[in-house]
Amino acid sequence: MYSAGILGVGCYVPEQVLTNRDLEEMVDTNDEWIVSRSGIRERRIAAPEEATSDLALQAARRALGDARLAPEELDLIIVGTDTPDMLFPATACLVQRGLGAYRAACFDLEAACSSVIYGLSIARQFIATGTYRHVLVIGSEILSRITDWSDRSTCVLFGDGAGALVVGRVEEGFGVLSTVLGSDGRAADILRVPAGGSRLPASHETVERRLHTLQMNGPEVYKFAVRVVERACDQALDQARIPKEDVELFVPHQANIRIIEGAARRFGFPMERVAVNVHRYGNMSMATIPVALQEAREEGRVHRGDHLLLVAFGAGMTWGAAVVRWSKED
């Protein structure tokens, strides 16, 4: 079995910034409520001509550059997204075309905000068995296209962005030490886009009733998240046989600062050891972890040999956690 690790990271966020003040003009909300309940101050919004594969492609090119890898060296491209360019073909195939990575197999995966941890876990299996050498895992999302901009309980929380990881062989003792995945379909209704699939195909009525936009029971998602984040982190640390004191950087899904701070307190991580950027980007779904990781690297907070604890939760409900021993000479 080979050890699999992260060879490169890349991210891309659209230029347009939407602040809490801007939202005050759109719905009955205020900066104080948004900041105190979620920690979010601003988020990015994709340009009208940008689609999810465009964001993904930018992040992918940067990740390949970081890994010093040519597109034709990729064996597999996995895109996690809730907002694919279209129902089919897979957004991963569109990214393949953009990159010219024609040796790769491609598919999309749908584990909502947990998709990058799911993708990392799948990539790790293919690398460990020797089936593939290089897997590109991308989380890319344009949530602004499925946001109900008249619903103040959701429209203040989300943003657009993409993050990519190149996964490949690393030295023994480094790389992904554990991954934990989970889901609970009993909670499938607390966060969803009801229409546009086979249950409720698009019709004038579904459009009028805004059933193509994201609907969320925020407090239920919150309670669920607190529970699964703690459990998944405990399990991932146990499997990796890493005591929590040895975690140099905690990289949680960026949905709400209160969930992040609660988890950090529970594990005894001081905030200097936690990657946080939810104030700048809001919840970019599966893009949050690679973007937060890349920004932590750029701030000089990630070093070879460090233990990183990644954790995510999302619609489904799904969750995932991973312990990674950083192998790059940052």
Ligand code: UT7
């Ligand atoms: O990737 C996974 C995605 N989702 C999440 O992780 C979300 C998890 N949940 C949360 O982050 C929090 O539940 C929220 C931030 C969504 C909401 O915070 P909360 O403390 O759970 O507030 P709440 O939903 O219980 O709402 C409290 C009050 C309500 O008014 P009343 O009924 O108490 O009078 C809401 O109507 O705040 C009101 N409210 C707002 N007020 C101003 C809801 N949204 C807003 C708003 N501005 N944008």
